[in-house]
Amino acid sequence: MAKDDLPEPKRRNRTMSVADVLAGALDPVLKKRGFASRDIIAHWPVMAPKPYDEVAIPDKLSWPRGERSAEGATLVLRCVPGHALAIAHEGEKIAAAINRYFGFVLVGSVRLSAEPFTPGSGKQEQAPYQPSPGVQAKVGAQLAGVENEELREALRTLGHALSSRSEHKGGQG
Known part of the structure; x- marks a missing residue:
């Protein structure tokens, strides 16, 4: 059997659209x-x-x-x-x-239907997360050595987001 005759293996790590996943x-x-x-x-x-x-x-x-x-x-x-x-x-x-x-x-x-429809009822904005002063100080101390302003702000945002995930799971920030 030639190499070209083999069936293509089924990929498991492919990207899928949200529509395909939700289908x-x-x-x-x-x-x-x-x-x-x-x-x-x-x-x-x-x-x-x-x-x-x-x-x-x-x-x-x-x-x-x-x-x-x-x-x-x-x-x-x-x-x-x-x-x-x-x-x-x-x-x-x-x-x-x-x-x-x-x-x-x-x-x-x-x-x-007896059930009413409210347009836009699915669109609910969440209030932006405000990290505690302790988390802000901890993240700020870890970023003190970063000289690039844009990189420092991006890392600060990431640090606050990660601390919010650990706080919501019951961990400590």
């Missing part, structure tokens, strides 16, 4: 919610008509009992409470936009 964890959860893939959630801002791309988000896709019918599934949307009435009236327009995006009848009707 294994998200897919089973999405399947329980009726989604065959992440497409409708991932591309919602592109496929949904304005302003529903910003005030609503897909929650569940319910297929009729038995076989998947030609009428499509019922898409359950979470929405901002003030837009519920408009979405209830524009359900056919939203379903048509989704079906146009996919090129086949996926959604037959749109319903509203």
Whole structure:
């Protein structure tokens, strides 16, 4: 057997995108919610008509009992409470936009979820970490011999970050 005929070994130390890593964890959860893939959630801002791309988000896709019918599934949307009435009236327009995006009848009707949707609720900023005076003094003493100002600041930031990790784990800084 020639060297070129050998199959390429499976790499275990390759870089992977965050989407690939999360796919294994998200897919089973999405399947329980009726989604065959992440497409409708991932591309919602592109496929949904304005302003529903910003005030609503897909929650569940319910297929009729038995076989998947030609009428499509019922898409359950979470929405901002003030837009519920408009979405209830524009359900056919939203379903048509989704079906146009996919090129086949996926959604037959749109319903509203009892759970509200709050845009930007996932974006929470943490307060910047302020190391204790003891940690600041310890890191400062260790960096006293570093002459380059930029390097000293980078090392100071690193030292404070590492001390915050050890403090959060119950260690001493």
